[in-house]
Amino acid sequence: MSASVRAILTGTLLLTTFAFASKPNSFSAVDTSGCGLTHAAGYHDADDTNSLQSGGLTRKYGIYVPQSYNDNPNKPRKLILDYHGNNGTPLYQYNNTRYFDYPNGEEYLTQLASTSPGRARQGVDDLQFTTDLLAHLRQTYCIDSNHVYASGKSNGGGFVDFLACSKNGDEFAAFGMASAALYSDNGVEQCNNTRPRAILEAHGMNDTTISYYGGPRNGAMLPDIQTWIGWWAQRDGCKANCADCMEVQQRSGYEVISYSCGGLKDVVQHYDVFDLGHCWPSTTGDNSDSARSYCGDRSLDYTSVVLDSFSRRSLQSTSGQWQEWSI
Ligand SMILES: *[C@@H]1O[C@H](CO)[C@@H](O)[C@H](O)[C@H]1NC(C)=O
Ligand SMILES: *[C@@H]1O[C@H](CO)[C@@H](O)[C@H](O)[C@H]1NC(C)=O
Numbered sequence: 001m002s003a004s005v006r007a008i009l010t011g012t013l014l015l016t017t018f019a020f021a022s023k024p025n026s027f028s029a030v031d032t033s034g035c036g037l038t039h040a041a042g043y044h045d046a047d048d049t050n051s052l053q054s055g056g057l058t059r060k061y062g063i064y065v066p067q068s069y070n071d072n073p074n075k076p077r078k079l080i081l082d083y084h085g086n087n088g089t090p091l092y093q094y095n096n097t098r099y100f101d102y103p104n105g106e107e108y109l110t111q112l113a114s115t116s117p118g119r120a121r122q123g124v125d126d127l128q129f130t131t132d133l134l135a136h137l138r139q140t141y142c143i144d145s146n147h148v149y150a151s152g153k154s155n156g157g158g159f160v161d162f163l164a165c166s167k168n169g170d171e172f173a174a175f176g177m178a179s180a181a182l183y184s185d186n187g188v189e190q191c192n193n194t195r196p197r198a199i200l201e202a203h204g205m206n207d208t209t210i211s212y213y214g215g216p217r218n219g220a221m222l223p224d225i226q227t228w229i230g231w232w233a234q235r236d237g238c239k240a241n242c243a244d245c246m247e248v249q250q251r252s253g254y255e256v257i258s259y260s261c262g263g264l265k266d267v268v269q270h271y272d273v274f275d276l277g278h279c280w281p282s283t284t285g286d287n288s289d290s291a292r293s294y295c296g297d298r299s300l301d302y303t304s305v306v307l308d309s310f311s312r313r314s315l316q317s318t319s320g321q322w323q324e325w326s327i
């Protein structure tokens, strides 16, 4: 594969694709009608052009198109759907994760979407929006179904968790969150996923918005972060409170808790950052959060952690259904 390309595509619940060959999908279930169309490179903010109808509403999104996109608009691209937090915007989240600043981030189309977990926007079906958005994207861009990922911060992170818990999450190869507001997840049995999920989350221990230790908020009961991470380990095949499946690594300024379950190494990972508030962790502070929250920590370049996690996960499919998940 040439260095500048990779892609991603996804379909509805039945997707297919093949290896990351330089040609689009050979399975009929995948819509590749967006392949071959050219698009201006760079960031395009949410507006009437970047919008779609979903659930009776007009939903807008921002998108980052890799600089190399038009070199071969027939080449399937990896894709990250990146969800912003409460009172955020697609541009705000673009400036938080800054995937575009990373050489390997350039491999991805990044779709920046507005959402919120159920409680914050009652009656808005963001799972359906996500599935509709993917379908819309496949008609507009050339996407590689094996490499579709979700990331998000705060309410956006809580939605990424909700997505991982849902059937709609089957189209995603991995999930990355920061400061996740987990309004919709308060028990190990709460999820509907039938396949393992690669879960990554970072949380500041000085987060005064979404406490590391959980508790009541907005009429819900938020989980303690390490307890919640343990639920995901169980959902992915670990025994409850297993000692041999969990590893803790001390770093300067943070620690990393990793679970390996069912032969899936580091399938659930959590970064707890000691001196960080309600922020997307950054070594430079050069992001939107730094202007709005206590983001005193500079020890963790979380975007590179997320990109590394995504680079190790892909979906494989045969016969029109996702059947294998490799890690
Ligand atoms: C899981 O299924 C239950 C029962 O159908 C539903 O109420 C809930 O919203 C689902 N959760 C997700 C994340 O799909
Ligand atoms: C963050 O927490 C650490 C202890 O974990 C503490 O020393 C530090 O003062 C806290 N910073 C803020 C701004 O609360």
Ligand SMILES: *[C@@H]1O[C@H](CO)[C@@H](O)[C@H](O)[C@H]1NC(C)=O
Binding pocket: 091, 092, 095, 285, 286, 287, 288, 289, 290, 291
């Ligand atoms: C991006 O983040 C920087 C650093 O906090 C900030 O100065 C700038 O205003 C932000 N831009 C946007 C569009 O949020």
